[in-house]
Amino acid sequence: MGERIRLGFIALNDAASLIVAEARGFFADEGLDVELSREVSWATMRDKMAVGALQGTHMLSPTALAISLGVAGSDPTPLIAPFALALNGPAVTLSSRLAGAVGQDGRADGLARLVARRREEGASPITLAVVFPYSTHNYLLRDWLAAAGIDPDRDIRLVVAPPSRMTGLLVDGVVEGFCVTEPWDTAAVAAGAGMIAVRGSQIWPRTPDKVFAVTEAWAEANPEALQALLRALARAAAWVDTPTNRAELAVILAQPGYVAADAAVIERSLSDMIFYADGATCPAPAHAGWLLTQMMRWGHLPADLDIPAVARRIYRPDLHAQAMEALGLPVAQPVALLEGFGATGRYRLEDSAQEAAAAPLSRLARD
Incomplete structure (x- = not known):
């Protein structure tokens, strides 16, 4: 499906969907030529996204917001987050x-x-x-x-x-x-x-952590490739979240080019994490709103920021839904609790949880 797509990741458990999509051939099944690039730090990831050295990345959710707003130590680079990679990491x-x-x-x-x-x-x-x-x-x-x-x-x-x-x-x-x-x-x-x-x-129950992010410009220029990436990631996330696959997952992640930690340690460390179940892959704008309030609370954003507008522009459940529909799976409906978010940041994260229809894992966790 065209040119090679270079995707960055950091050695962490919540890069699992990207890693598994490569290791088990889900990217290849979608006709994609994907190269994973293991990066050392989030600052490096930020810089490579800004100059176009990476087309997409495993990204800290607040960093995706900060880069888009131009407060992350680089020029503003509009990003979108059409996929959430994990909760509770x-x-x-x-x-x-x-x-x-x-x-x-x-x-x-x-x-x-x-x-x-x-x-x-x-x-x-x-x-x-x-x-x-x-x-x-x-x-x-x-x-x-x-x-x-x-x-x-x-x-x-x-x-x-x-x-x-x-x-x-x-x-x-x-x-x-x-x-x-x-x-x-x-x-x-x-x-x-x-x-x-x-x-x-x-x-913070159902702690939102990482998203899969791409530049807004790349997404607009490559809509078919983006949808293929999202389909592959959805299949990988379902495989990752299947309990019977956890031992094999730990072995995959333990490889030197991926997370490079002891497999037994990785397997134990996966117990609290959610990768697919209950709509975990849907990027909920309310999660973005919650994180923006925290950024505002600690002086990282101006108090007059239009939080709902920013959250809806960057977090894109519509693109996620398109991929899930193409796979014949239920579409998660993120709660639209964005009105009233303010500078105090003292809202319960549970209130922004997704009311999601959980797709059967067996529908995606196939070879």
């Missing part, structure tokens, strides 16, 4: 010493007391890492800390590091915790470096 992992400050309920109240004591003693602040300033991880971690009275801009030190380096930084004592998508949380536990303090799904 992130977790907050702390060093074993700090993990004891988090209660059984996953609240950070004990950590707040430790932060206050350090401040009173004049000690260095706790250092925590996130994967990128414009990431679900940054906003999720900030929301969790703020709920316990910790000011993430004053009381701790937040740094940015590539996902695959997080475990090593914790082992070496460079950071005392991080928020990252699996498998790197479970990898840190397996290395004896820390404990998972709280999962994203405990803070």
Whole structure:
């Protein structure tokens, strides 16, 4: 179907649909010539999308929004997100010493007391890492800390590091915790470096994390290729979400050119993630609206931004629906809860969940 399509990804579990679409031939079944490019950091991904070195990418949802709005450290590059790659991937992992400050309920109240004591003693602040300033991880971690009275801009030190380096930084004592998508949380536990303090799904149920993003210009110039990509990704997501495929999936992801982590660690780390069921692949504009409120809450966007307009322009459930209809599958109907989103960001994410018709996995998870 024309020229080679180069798609970027980062070594994370939620790149699974892209990886499986290549490894099991779903892209080839659609007549696509796809090359996956494993990138090191989200900044690199941002830059390659901006200059057209990648036609599409596994992308942090807030980064797709930030790039489109021109606040991500590059010139505005209008992107669209016609496919959601996973829900519930992130977790907050702390060093074993700090993990004891988090209660059984996953609240950070004990950590707040430790932060206050350090401040009173004049000690260095706790250092925590996130994967990128414009990431679900940054906003999720900030929301969790703020709920316990910790000011993430004053009381701790937040740094940015590539996902695959997080475990090593914790082992070496460079950071005392991080928020990252699996498998790197479970990898840190397996290395004896820390404990998972709280999962994203405990803070924001059905945590929206990554989307598949392409430039608006490429989508308009290549509508047939885009639909073929979405069909292949839908089939791959269904295969990935089938429980009996998880062991094989872990082996695929563990390969050096993909996630390159221990297969047993990857398999354990998949348990909380949703790739296809209950309409998970549909890009819900309400999720974009929720994330935009978080970006606004922490001063990353102006308070007068038209959130509904931005969310609807970038998140494209209509393009997703077209692909699902072509496959003969039910189309998820994302809830249109966009009116009233504002700067406080204190809305329940559950309220923006999709009322989706779950397509039978067996319809897509075929060889």
